[in-house]
Amino acid sequence: MNWTNIALTGWGRSSTARVRACRPERQSELETVLDGVDAGGIIAYAAGRSYGDAALNDGGATVLTRRLDRILAFDPATGEVVCEPGVTFRDLFDAFVPRGFMAAASPGTAATTVGGAVANDVHGKNHDRHGSFGDHVRWIELIQADGTIQRVSPDDDSELFAATIGGIGLTGLIRAVCFRLLPGASPKAAVRETRVKDLDDFLAAFARVRDSTTFSVGWIDGLARGAALGRGILETAECVPAEQRPPERRGPNIPVDFPGFALNSLTVRLFNEVWFRRASAAGRERVRPLSTFLYPLDAIGNWNRIYGRRGFYQFQCVLPEAESVQGLRALLEETGRARKASFLAVLKTLGGEGRGHLSFPMRVHTLALDFPRRSGVEEVLRRLTHIVRDRGGRVYLAKDALLSAEDFRTMYPKLPRFLDVLARVDPAGRFTSNMARRLDLKPARSTSTAP
Ligand SMILES: Cc1cc2nc3c(=O)[nH]c(=O)nc-3n(C[C@H](O)[C@H](O)[C@H](O)COP(=O)(O)OP(=O)(O)OC[C@H]3O[C@@H](n4cnc5c(N)ncnc54)[C@H](O)[C@@H]3O)c2cc1C
Incomplete structure (x- = not known):
């Protein structure tokens, strides 16, 4: 895997980072990314439509996931689709709206990817009726901190599943997602x-x-x-x-x-x-x-x-x-x-x-x-x-881009359950970001250079 030093920003351009980045083209390459991670940890950066620092890891590693953009399977009988994390809402719109299906929850920009939609549990203009993106996810394939690949779902490690939906990329690298599309779509x-x-x-x-x-x-x-x-x-x-x-x-x-x-x-x-x-x-x-x-x-x-x-x-x-x-x-x-x-x-x-x-x-x-x-x-x-x-x-x-760890704790009462999952699946805090450090979601970074 090729690593290069680049600068990244959040969509608001108020948060910036200098990172060592790689850009896998296939799932098999994504699986090798953790080999190149040192004490600076790693985070995924997809379309960069988060406004602040959720996808930024200043001084550490970043995996750019946009090229992982293949739709792997679709069942028109159930509306279930399986795809790589870099597939965008534009890709989904172009592929499925002509067939009468649409994403059940669409954020306000089609540039957002499926990986980003899971990691922020995004909502659309129809939340009252259809909930957020995570409500339609059947399973997620995760590359975990120790390199193993696990398929998580509400039936298979429900706590890790719940930590990954909206988990701002901290539970592992999303390799594939299976979710249900909504029928009745029209252009x-x-x-x-x-x-x-x-x-x-x-x-x-x-x-x-x-x-x-x-x-x-x-x-x-x-x-x-x-x-x-x-x-x-x-x-x-x-x-x-x-x-x-x-x-x-x-x-x-x-x-x-x-x-x-x-x-x-x-x-x-x-x-x-x-x-x-x-x-x-x-x-x-x-x-x-x-x-x-x-x-x-x-x-x-x-x-x-x-x-x-x-x-x-x-x-x-x-x-x-x-x-x-x-x-x-x-x-x-x-x-x-x-x-x-x-x-x-x-x-x-x-x-x-x-x-x-x-x-x-x-x-x-x-x-x-x-x-x-x-x-x-x-x-x-x-x-x-x-x-x-x-x-x-x-x-x-x-x-x-600005919330304090203290205010965050008050606002998100299920945080202790999230941290319990992280302590189990990533005790060394290999997945980390500026946001994770700002919100105190990880132990302090080690100064050792060992992975
Ligand atoms: C114009 C505009 C309108 C928007 N409207 C809405 C809206 O209506 N509703 C809403 O909910 N949001 C909205 N958003 C926010 C946006 O949908 C979210 O920030 C979304 O997460 C961005 O996805 P992304 O693909 O750009 O991911 P990024 O911003 O690059 O990353 C977001 C998070 O996903 C993680 N991530 C991405 N890929 C992976 C992966 N493969 N594995 C693990 N973690 C991963 C990243 O680490 C990061 O924590 C809007 C944003 C913009 C710019």
Whole structure:
């Protein structure tokens, strides 16, 4: 296996790492990767769509898994597919939507891989109805710290299975995954957009649609304040039978970093105002390509460069039902007060807990906000984190770059079970990452050079 020194970043470009990396082309090569690992440990890096440091291992080894992208088996009778971890949601969409099947939980970008979807137990715009990705996984083949390959499932080492779903790559290298696709897919969706005047209106609208529609997502104007706090647009969608696939329209690519001054509260406010007025007060319904509904930002290549060279943070949290209304209001008020120019915020509903010990979902509202990395923004994010923590909610690890180990422990009550599994399957902490060290998920790194 060839190892080279490279620099990697998370999608937010605020977390960076210099790593020794290899890029296996086949499963048999993946099986030899651990031979080249020293005391710096190893983590998998797939499509790099986690915003923070979940896939970064500064000073250690990294296995780049994108080339492991073969679909190995499919059973149209059950919808079960077996594939390598580097298969993307775009690959799944292109291969299976024409046959009437789709991923049961799709994150907001089709660039995400199946390995990344397992390791963060990702959710889509249909969590109420179909849960998160891990809910559809039958088994996972893992290359463990001692080099052995184990197939784990709810019946075969259920604790290791639960630690691997949402386990941010720390239980082993995922070699293959078997999961169920959803029938009834079509390349077209009927999308309804409704203008919503404030937060109460939003929550009432979600309560009306969440049991009756398959997909729903809310786009909130993150800068609106006062009576307009929480205004935005609610999108709901259903697949519709398609005579023919509509042409995919690709948007512009962002070839260079935007200068930091391009995004200020005035430009963002203008953008948000124009965007808010795109749907009439009465709402509108259109048939659109399903892919542009599921993956709206994929139309703009490298959109993370809009935030300039210093990058940005995304803050995504979930609040439990009893605290949700007050918690969301507090988060939006704090964001508005801080004037840190977040573009749009995304609001979704989640149906309940995931299967993983570190799965993010809980019932009921999840909110995601982007913050350009400017001075003082970390302090704002700490305040938002504490609002969430004090109300019994969670911050999503797939988006996180800043959470403290202490806050993490409070937010993820099944952490002791996760650590028990790690102590059994990887006592020396061979699988590690910047995130694992930051969140105290591993013993301190040894200074010895022996593997
Ligand atoms: C525009 C955008 C929209 C998004 N929308 C959503 C959303 O709606 N819902 C949601 O849940 N998430 C969302 N995300 C987050 C994204 O889905 C997750 O961060 C996902 O895990 C990224 O997958 P990846 O393939 O890029 O993996 P990476 O980011 O490269 O890695 C993620 C984790 O997976 C582990 N991993 C990857 N492959 C393997 C393997 N073979 N073996 C072991 N571990 C592995 C890595 O070590 C790391 O811990 C979004 C991200 C972006 C950029």
